[in-house]
Amino acid sequence: MSARSLPNLARQRVVVPAVIGRCKLDGDPIRTGEATVWLTDPMGLSHVECKQRADAATGGGA
């Protein structure tokens, strides 16, 4: 009886960042390591980029 070597599938493991939420502004998943900002209107988490784009679209004034 010979010892079989198992196929080493673990080496092919792809690391996918965990999804921690969903962007309030564009609806895309927010993943670990992405820059995020907490909005108050609408209430929720969004990408910093999306927040800046939204601010620019509204003129940045309140």
Ligand SMILES: [Zn+2]
């Ligand atoms: Zn976004």
